[in-house]
Amino acid sequence: MSSPIKDTWILYGETFHSRLLIGSALYPSPAVMSDAIHESGADIVTVSLRRQSPEQGGGDNFWRQLKKLNKTMLPNTAGCHSVKEAVTLAQMSRELFETDWLKLEVVGDDYNLQPDPIATIDAAAQLVKLGFKVFPYCTDDLVVCQRLRDVGCQVLMPWGSPIGTGRGLMNPYNLQTIRERIPDIPLIVDAGIGKPSHAVQALELGYDGILLNTAIAQAGNPVMMASAFRHAVDAGRRAALAGAVAERQTASPSTPTLGMPFWHQS
Amino acid sequence: MITVSVNNESKDCSSSQSLSELLSQWGFESGKVAVAVNEDFVPRSKYDSCRLKNGDKVDVLAPVQGG
Numbered sequence: 001m002s003s004p005i006k007d008t009w010i011l012y013g014e015t016f017h018s019r020l021l022i023g024s025a026l027y028p029s030p031a032v033m034s035d036a037i038h039e040s041g042a043d044i045v046t047v048s049l050r051r052q053s054p055e056q057g058g059g060d061n062f063w064r065q066l067k068k069l070n071k072t073m074l075p076n077t078a079g080c081h082s083v084k085e086a087v088t089l090a091q092m093s094r095e096l097f098e099t100d101w102l103k104l105e106v107v108g109d110d111y112n113l114q115p116d117p118i119a120t121i122d123a124a125a126q127l128v129k130l131g132f133k134v135f136p137y138c139t140d141d142l143v144v145c146q147r148l149r150d151v152g153c154q155v156l157m158p159w160g161s162p163i164g165t166g167r168g169l170m171n172p173y174n175l176q177t178i179r180e181r182i183p184d185i186p187l188i189v190d191a192g193i194g195k196p197s198h199a200v201q202a203l204e205l206g207y208d209g210i211l212l213n214t215a216i217a218q219a220g221n222p223v224m225m226a227s228a229f230r231h232a233v234d235a236g237r238r239a240a241l242a243g244a245v246a247e248r249q250t251a252s253p254s255t256p257t258l259g260m261p262f263w264h265q266s
Numbered sequence: 267m268i269t270v271s272v273n274n275e276s277k278d279c280s281s282s283q284s285l286s287e288l289l290s291q292w293g294f295e296s297g298k299v300a301v302a303v304n305e306d307f308v309p310r311s312k313y314d315s316c317r318l319k320n321g322d323k324v325d326v327l328a329p330v331q332g333g
Binding site for chain 1: 293307327331
């Protein structure tokens with residue numbers, strides 16, 4: 001039986017083992033969240049900031065529970081609709097979470113939570129100048145990804161499909177093209193992953209990792225699903241390293257034809 | 267006396283009070299929240315010198331779950 005592969009990857013100068021980044025929202029309970037994150041093997045957990053009244057504990061309970069997990073935190077700017085909102089929330093996150101890492105989200109359309117490509121590039125440029133290490137959530141558009149790289153993003157996170165839909169990789173061609181044209185920095189499929197098979201597909205395409213939340217948190221058994229995704233990411237990565245056979249148009253026998261019985265030259 | 271909006275809730279306070287004093291008065295622990303006034307980030311180091319004006323909109327945010 002083989003053990004998990006020992007390869008590592010680097011995000012903004014830090015080395016990680018797991019290629020699964022996991023969200024901390026939508027779990028049925030805080031205990032299930034902790035167990036699922038632990039079972040996923042993820043090194044990086046996404047978090048956010050919201051208004052909280054002192055009576056609610058001011059977020060302190062969640063903060064203490066999160067710290068116990070001893071994971072790298074990746075704060076997001078979920079829900080921001082403008083460059084100004086995203087930059088302000090990023091600065092607040094940096095102070096509170098004590099990290100300059102940021103998952104940049106600027107929503108352009110509430111119907112499918114599609115990122116605003118123009119505002120995302122603008123915000124990324126400003127944040128890089130302010131010293132942030134930006135993980136931009138973007139659409140699977142090659143030129144948008146190139147522009148984000150050009151303004152200083154050293155990781156890109158195109159979507160698989162809209163957040164929470166679980167539809168998997170809507171456009172593998174686009175994702176593959178981004179991979180081929182941007183071979184030199186880590187690419188993470190973020191959002192839309194619904195099943196472990198989607199994770200396998202992303203890694204097989206040569207993506208360096210995946211980021212998901214709903215697929216595990218809302219599964220019938222989140223802890224078991226976290227385990228499934230851990231193995232899926234491992235399988236996909238092994239497949240990418242091993243090199244898949246090329247597709248063919250015609251059949252090709254796998255059993256030797258030499259020595260075939262019942263055949264006689266007439 | 268001035269009126270400000272704190273997390274979309276109206277609050278009366280004195281214009282001479284610092285943001286640091288006001289956060290404490292409103293029940294927030296300054297080390298566990300981050301603050302913006304009128305959508306501009308106010309770093310913790312400025313809480314003592316920051317004074318609010320009538321009609322200011324204050325956001326006091328704390329860590330929550332995120333995807």
